[in-house]
Amino acid sequence: MRKIVVGTRQSALALTQTGQVIDQLKALCEQHGIEAEFELKKIVTKGDRILDVTLSKVGGKGLFVKEIEQALLDGEVDLAVHSMKDMPFELPEGLMVGAVPEREDPRDCLITKDGRGLDDLPQGAKVGTSSLRRSCQLQHYRPDLQIESLRGNIDSRLRKLETEGFDAILLAGAGLHRIGWKDRISAYLSPELCLPAVGQGALCIECRDNDPFILDLLSKYRHEETVVAVAAERSFLGRLNGGCQVPIGAYARVTDNQEIILTGMVGSPDGKQLLKETIAGFDPDKLGLELAEALIAKGASQLLALAAE
Numbered sequence: 579m580r581k582i583v584v585g586t587r588q589s590a591l592a593l594t595q596t597g598q599v600i601d602q603l604k605a606l607c608e609q610h611g612i613e614a615e616f617e618l619k620k621i622v623t624k625g626d627r628i629l630d631v632t633l634s635k636v637g638g639k640g641l642f643v644k645e646i647e648q649a650l651l652d653g654e655v656d657l658a659v660h661s662m663k664d665m666p667f668e669l670p671e672g673l674m675v676g677a678v679p680e681r682e683d684p685r686d687c688l689i690t691k692d693g694r695g696l697d698d699l700p701q702g703a704k705v706g707t708s709s710l711r712r713s714c715q716l717q718h719y720r721p722d723l724q725i726e727s728l729r730g731n732i733d734s735r736l737r738k739l740e741t742e743g744f745d746a747i748l749l750a751g752a753g754l755h756r757i758g759w760k761d762r763i764s765a766y767l768s769p770e771l772c773l774p775a776v777g778q779g780a781l782c783i784e785c786r787d788n789d790p791f792i793l794d795l796l797s798k799y800r801h802e803e804t805v806v807a808v809a810a811e812r813s814f815l816g817r818l819n820g821g822c823q824v825p826i827g828a829y830a831r832v833t834d835n836q837e838i839i840l841t842g843m844v845g846s847p848d849g850k851q852l853l854k855e856t857i858a859g860f861d862p863d864k865l866g867l868e869l870a871e872a873l874i875a876k877g878a879s880q881l882l883a884l885a886a887e
C-alpha cells in the first residue's frame with residue numbers, strides 16, 4: 579500500500595479543490611486496482627502570508643507555489659494541487675506537471691450587492707479587484723467605473739463586498755463553482771469582454787519527475803483537451819514573460835476537429851490601451867509563440883514594460 583502525501587495551500591478554495599482531486603484519484607485507484615492511501619499536508623506560502631499587499635507590488639512569480647514545490651523536492655509531499663493560473667511558466671529541475679484535469683468554467687464573474695449585471699451598475703460605481711488584467715478590460719469597457727484594490731481569499735473578498743462599500747467585485751467563476759457558491763454570482767463576463775487569465779479554471783497536479791508510481795496514476799487523470807488548451811495559453815504567456823501580475827489574458831478552446839482557437843490580450847492597467855488577437859492552429863506551443871509575436875509586433879513589449887514600472 580503506497581501512501582501518497584498531497585500538498586496544498588490552506589485557503590477554503592485550496593482545501594476544497596484538493597479534496598475533490600483526492601476523491602477523483604481515489605476513484606481512479608479503485609477502478610484500476612491501484613493500492614494507495616492519501617494524506618493531506620497543508621503548506622503556508624508566501625502569497626498567503628502577505629495577503630494584504632497588492633500582488634503586482636510584491637513581484638516575483640510563483641508566490642503561491644514555491645514552498646509547496648520545495649516540499650515536493652524534499653520528499654515531504656508526493657504530489658501538489660495548484661490552481662493552474664498561479665503556476666509560473668518554468669518549473670524547478672526535478673518537478674513536472676503530472677496531470678491537468680478537466681477545466682472548470684474559465685470565465686470571470688461579477689458579484690454585485692443587489693444582483694444587477696455590469697451594464698446596470700450606476701455611473702462611477704466602485705468595483706473591487708486587484709487584478710490588472712481585470713481592471714484593464716473592465717475600464718476599457720466602462721471607463722466610468724472606479725476600480726479599487728481588493729485582495730484576500732475568496733471568502734474574505736466576498737465579505738469585503740459588504741463591509742468596504744463596493745458596488746461589485748470580480749472573481750473567477752471556477753473558484754466559486756468549486757467551493758459551492760455559484761448562487762453568489764450575479765453575471766458572467768464573456769471571454770470577449772474579459773479574457774480570462776492564462777490557465778484560469780484549470781488545476782495543475784505537480785509531482786517529481788522520478789516517481790513512476792505517481793506518474794502512472796496521474797497519466798490516467800489528464801484531460802487531453804484541457805492539456806492542449808492550457809499549453810497554448812502558457813506558451814503565449816512564456817514568450818511574453820508575464821506572471822499573474824501584468825495585464826495579460828489568454829483563452830484557448832479546442833474544436834471538434836482538434837483545431838485550437840487561441841485569443842490573447844495585453845493592455846495597460848487603465849484600459850486605455852488594449853491589444854487583442856485571435857489565431858487558430860494545431861500545435862499549441864507554436865500557436866502560443868505565434869500569437870505572442872503578433873502582439874509584440876503591435877507593441878505588447880512596451881505595454882508590459884509600462885506595467886512593470
Ligand SMILES: NCc1[nH]cc(CCC(=O)O)c1CC(=O)O
Pocket residue numbers: 661662663664732748749750751752753777778779780822
Ligand atoms: N488569483 C488567485 C486565484 N487563483 C486561482 C483562483 C480560482 C480560479 C481558478 O482556479 O482559476 C483564484 C481566485 C480568483 O481569481 O478569483
